Structures are given as C-alpha cells and as structure tokens.
Amino acid sequence: MSSVAIALVHHPVLDRQGDVITTAITNLDLHDMARSACTYGVRAFFVVHPVLAQRELALRVKTHWVSGSGARRIPTREPAMALIDVVASLEDVYEKLDGRSNIDLYTTSARSDERTPSSYEQARARMAAAQKTTLILFGTGWGLAAEVLDDADVCLAPIAGAHPTGYNHLSVRAACAIVLDRLMGR
C-alpha cells in the first residue's frame, strides 16, 4: 500500500444553509484525529485553516503535546500529535505531498448526491494497488464544499448506520475513526 495522509478542512466548507464558510478549529478534533491517524499508520495529519491566528493556535496545541508539559504528562500523545502539519490551504497540502498529480484524492461526505460514491471495499482495493499517495479529506461544519468534492478521484460513500430513518449525523471525529478503520483496519 502507498502511504496515506488525512486532512481536516476548515475552508472551503459549508454551513447549514449550504453557503461556503470558514469554521473555527476545535481542540478535540486535533487530538482525536491525530490519535486515530497514529493508530492506523497514517503518515501525516494536515490541519487546513486560512487564518493565521487559528493556525498559530493549532501549532501551540501541537507543541504542548509534542515537546511541552503535555508530552511529559501523557507520553502516548506525542507520536500522534507529531503527525499534525498545520497549513493554510489545500494547495499547500498538495504541494507538501509532491503535487496534486502525485495524489489519489479521496473525499468524504455524509450526503448522497449525484457524484458516484465508492464503496469501502472498492476503495480498500484501490489503496492496496495505489502508486500515488492517498489523501483523505474530512470537512468540518456541514461538509466539504462542492469545488473540493468535484476535484476528488474517489468520493467515499456516506457511512450508513442502522437507524431506520437513515440518521447519520456523526461528528467528524467519529467519521474519521470509522473511515480509517474501514480502509486500514485489520
């Protein structure tokens, strides 16, 4: 399998009305997704935010747990938080992974729409055979904007639970854990 990276996108994402917005960073997103990424052998966890003050906040959180007092208090948090790479845009993520043409881009969405979704079996097989770096994008707010979904090589299917009404309003932290387990779990 090629190496796998994930990214948590704070812009461009949607709000409840479907408008494109920028969301604020949530501290526990960084912890939970870093810990899940580390558990499943993900190579990098990109935190994407266009606002400098928000990137500085994310970096301070990372530093506290990688080389500050947090690392001394809970040493198992260090290898997870060390995976965090804070960048301003998706273009910066692509550049860090040697360019968009060297990336197999996966998007996630809780909504079924006109895009053809890929099953997790299909995606797992594709990852096993991939030559490019696999990059899986997770959206905050009400999900990734259309311009991001439109650029995907693989649109992962919404996670179907067992609720009779089809309720699937998972947190991005839970969705990330489930997606990594489905694609990379043993």
Add this chain to the structure above:
Amino acid sequence: MSSVAIALVHHPVLDRQGDVITTAITNLDLHDMARSACTYGVRAFFVVHPVLAQRELALRVKTHWVSGSGARRIPTREPAMALIDVVASLEDVYEKLDGRSNIDLYTTSARSDERTPSSYEQARARMAAAQKTTLILFGTGWGLAAEVLDDADVCLAPIAGAHPTGYNHLSVRAACAIVLDRLMGR
C-alpha cells in the same frame, strides 16, 4: 437482533497508575457518542457517574439539545441527545434494562490481557442471535476497572490499527464509533 444499549462509565475506571478513580464528564463525549449511537440504531446511551453535580451537568447538556435553544439551532442533534440516560452506577443501568440476568454484557479495552477476547465477527454473530439486551460498556480514563471486566459476558478485542508498534491510543469517542460500526454497521 436484540436491542442494543451503550454506557459510558466514569467510575469505576483506572488512572495512569492503574488505581480505581472517578473521571469528570467531557461534554463532547456526550455529543459524539450520542450521535454515533443514534446513527447505528442504539436504543439508549447511559452516562454513568456517581457524583450528583456531574449528573446534573450531563442532564443540563441533554436538556439544552433536546428541548432548549440547542434543539432549535441544530434540530438533528435532538434524536441523538434524547438517547442519553444519566445514572449513578452500573447497577442502575442493569436495573433500567430489567436486571443483570437479562443483559448480555460486553466490555471494551485497549489492552490485551489474560481475559479471552472476542473477535468482532464472533460478537456480531452473537448479537444477531441474542435474546437478551446487548449492553456495551466504554471506560473513560485509562479504561474499565478489573471488577467490571471480570463481570463481562463478552470482552471485545482491542481495536488493532496498522501502526508498526501496535499504537492504539484511541479516544473513547473514536473507539465507540469504530466498535459500533464493526458490530452494527452495514
């Protein structure tokens, strides 16, 4: 399949040194686990805490999202948070589910130990054939105390990721999402 309930246990759980402690309630545990439970068709989400002030806090959070201004702002949160049932002890959970003898009790742990772990395939088959209510316990802190693990009918295996060192320090929010997906996902 019989009905399934989950419980988040704040006592008795372990600290880093392996001593039995009581942990504080984390707001996002309630949201994330309620949303995961609702997505997978879980019947009830018990929040177990021996301290009255902490139970009152959990109830205030639930009320805000079920009938307060939170419910008006994000209506999809209501059916999830309505699953929350705040109780003082595991004995109270058992009583609400018609007694321990009517419960098939599953425990979760990140550690492999002398107890014989059940695979998720085995557990899924057992749940499909179960007559009793399935109750899955999740521990906060450094995991469920030995007295709880010793009482289990099924000890679910630690979640194995793909990290070369076997790193599996997932958040309880992520672990719950993965366990429900493995046992009840489609």
